[in-house]
Amino acid sequence: MSPTGDLVSNLTNELYRFSLEDVYGNISELLLAGVDTTSNTMLWALYLLSRDPEAQEALYQDVTRVLKGDGIPTAQEVNSMPYLKAVIKETLRMYPVVPMNSRLIAENDVVIGGHFFPKKTTFTLCHYAISHDKKVFPEPQKFKPDRWLRDGRTRPNPFGSIPFGYGVRGCVGRRIAELEMHLALARLIKLFEIRPDPTVGEVRSLTRAVLVPDRQVNLHFVERQKTSSEQ
Ligand code: HEM
Structure with missing residues (x-):
């Protein structure tokens, strides 16, 4: 059974006696x-790649260099695909799917950067604004996965983009999320070339709890020809 199926059957299992409120809370948390x-x-990620054939080709080369045949990449193989990881990092920089985060400083008054904040102040972090700061990310509106590669270039300040939050209340699902996205993207790019629908135009983002597109994106998935070594 899938992990989701397991969770649902545990939540509704008489043995555990979860209240209906707990069941609803857990299911909506799981979905969101x-x-x-x-x-x-x-x-x-697919939208950005569809508009950037060069980046798409770089990703295809990164994946096919490591992954032969139809197999699912191992964790070690994913670690040998730096461009794949960079595409996801750059996507989350441009479209941090959880666009805001907040923290309540409950315990004490604090002074940060010469500014005084009394205790119980709520700080709201706008990931979207932070990760579009051109002092940290030159040409912030441009999709440039290369900026994340460890190839001798100066990499951006790691706090310039923290889409999973930070610290003890940071995203607990981060590793699962990254693994899912790396595996899915590696598989998709191996099988298909992704093309934009020219009638769709520039897609903008809207905050609907998470960052979503303002219209249907209608990507085209064009099947790739298998090379002779993969027949
Ligand atoms: C692209 C994928 C994801 C992003 C960008 C993301 C981002 C975030 C962020 C920004 C937070 C708040 C962190 C903070 O306050 O510092 C968070 C919390 C959380 N995330 Fe994720 N998340 C993702 C995927 C997932 C997945 C796949 C799961 C579950 C399998 C998950 C489960 C959770 C949970 C349970 C919390 C609450 C943690 C707590 O309050 O202690 N997330 N996530």
């Missing part, structure tokens, strides 16, 4: 935190 986040990020 665990599904809408990764599915919308995948959509943004």
Whole structure:
């Protein structure tokens, strides 16, 4: 049974006696935190790649260099695909699917950067604005996965983009989310070339709890020809 199926059957299992409120809370949490986040990020990644054939080719080369045949990449193989990881990082920089985050400083008054904040101040972090700061990310509106590669270039400040939050309340699903997206993107790019629908135009983002496109994106998945070594 799938992990989702397991969870649902445990939640409704007489043995555990969860209240209906707990069942509703857990299911909506699972769908919002665990599904809408990764599915919308995948959509943004595919949209960005569809508009950038060079980046798409670089990703295809990165994946096919490591992954032969139809297999699912192992964790070690994914680690040998730096461009694949960079595409997801850059997608989350441009479209941080959880666009805001907040923290309540409950314990003490604090001074940050010369500014005084009394205790119980709520700080709201706008990931979208932070990760579009041109002092940290030159040409912030441009999709440039290369900026994340460890190839001797100066990499951006790691706090310039923290789409999974940070610290003890950071995203608990981060590793699962990254693994899912890396595996799905590696598979998709191996099988298909992704093309935009020219009638759709520039897609904008809207905040609907998570960052979603303002229209249907209608990508075209064009099947790739198998090379002779893969027949
Ligand atoms: C692209 C994928 C995802 C992104 C960008 C993302 C982002 C975030 C962010 C920003 C937070 C708040 C962190 C903070 O306050 O510092 C969070 C919390 C959380 N995420 Fe994710 N998330 C993703 C996928 C997932 C998945 C797949 C799951 C579950 C399998 C998940 C489960 C959770 C849970 C349970 C919390 C609450 C943690 C807590 O309050 O202690 N997330 N996520």
